[in-house]
Structure formats: structure tokens, C-alpha cells
Amino acid sequence: MDDFHKKRMLLEFLRKHKLAVIATCHGDGKPEAATIDFSVRDNLEVVFSAFKETRKFGNLAERPCVAFVVGWDDNITVQYEGEATRVAAADIEEYQEAYLGSLPAAREFIERGAVIFKATPRWIRYSDFNQEPPELIEIQF
Template identity: 85%
Template sequence: MDDFHTKRMILEFLRKHTLAVIATCHRNGTPEAATVDFSVRDNLEIVFSTFKDTRKFDNLAERPGVAFVVGWNDNITVQYEGEATRVPTADIEQYQEAYLNSVPADREFIERGAVMFKATPRWIRYSDFNKEPPELIEIQF
């Protein structure tokens, strides 16, 4: 499968989901994980929000490296590694609109001051363990 079709397949898979496990790293090196609602843009950026009083917010402020796992049901998953940064003020409206179209229940969090982040991918692996042998597709960015 060529790169375009692989990215399209991963995008379609991610768009079927709105919940991910996110992993960040504390300044002392301790890994920390949590679940987050997310949406995905056409360029495979993952968009999510968090409050300023969370561990992930503090971790991302110091170490932007992030990892996600999406889709643990049905033996198909996407692992995603990248860099997460706050959505720039100039872009916040378009990111919020797209995010809330995917995850409308998060409007309350945005209204209460949750901060929008975007993650840019460095590496993605799509794994389908229903196939024998398992189908494993990796993309480097």
C-alpha cells in the first residue's frame, strides 16, 4: 500500500474513535498516562484539550513528546508518537470548531477554560491482530 493510501486508512480508523490513551513524561522521567477525548485533522494531527491544573499540561509545557494509543477493541490499534504544542491563538477558533464537531460533549470543558493542544506525528503504527500474520504498518514523518 502506498503512503497516501496508508495515511488515508489510518485517518479513517482514527476518525472512528474519540478516546485515546495519552502518555507524557514528567521532568523527573516518570511516565504518566491518561485517557483523553480527541479529534484528528486531515494531516493526521491529533487535537485534544486539557486543563492547566493537570499533570499532562505541566508535562507538555516542559517536554512536548507525547504518545497515544487508539482503538483497543476489535484487536486493531494505532500507536502514535509525536510532539504536542498549544494551538496558537490565531488558530484556536478553527481548531475548536473541528474538535467540537468530533467531540461535542467537550464543549463544557472548552467553556471552562480547557487548553487546546495539537500533536504532530513523528511515527505511527497501525496494527491489525485479526490477520495471520498480524498486519503491521509503520509510517515515519
């Protein structure tokens, strides 16, 4: 499968899901994981929000590296590694629209001051363990 079709398949899979586990790392090396809601843009950027008082917000301010796991149901998952940054003020409308377009209930978080982040992918792996051998599709950026 070529990269275009891999990316399309990954995008379709990610868009079927609204929840992910996000992993970040504190400056002292301690890991932290949390469940988040997210949306995904056509370029496979993951868009999510975080309140300033959360551990993930502080972790991302120190270390922008992030990992996600999506879709643990039915023995199919996507692992996603990338770099997460706050969305710049000039781009906030575009990203909020994408985020709220698939997660209208997140408007409450935005209204309460949650900050929008975007994660740019470095590596993604789709794993379907319902087959023997498992179907593994991996892409690097």
C-alpha cells in the first residue's frame, strides 16, 4: 500500500474515534497519561485541548513530545507519536472550528479557558490483531 492510501486509511480510522490516551513526560522524566477527546485534520494533525492547571499542559510546555493510543476496541489500535504545540493565535479560529466540528460538546471546555493544541505526526502505526498474521501498517513523516 502506498503512503497516500496508508494516510487515507489512518485518517478514516482516527475519525471514527473521539477518545484517545495521551502520554506526556514531565521535565524530570516521569510519564503521565490521560484520556482526552480529540479531532483529526486532513493532514493527520491531532487537535485537542488542555487546561493550564493540568499536568499534561505543564508537561507539554517543557517537552512537546507526545504519544497517543486510539481505538483499543475490537483488537485494532493506532499508535501515534509526534510533537504537540499550542495553536498560534493567528490560527486559533481554524483549529477551533476543526475541533468543535467533530466535538461540539468541547465548546464548554473552550469557554472555560482550555487551550487548543495541535500534534504533528512523526510516526503512526495501525495494528489489526484480528488477523493472523496481524495487519500492521506503519508510516513515518
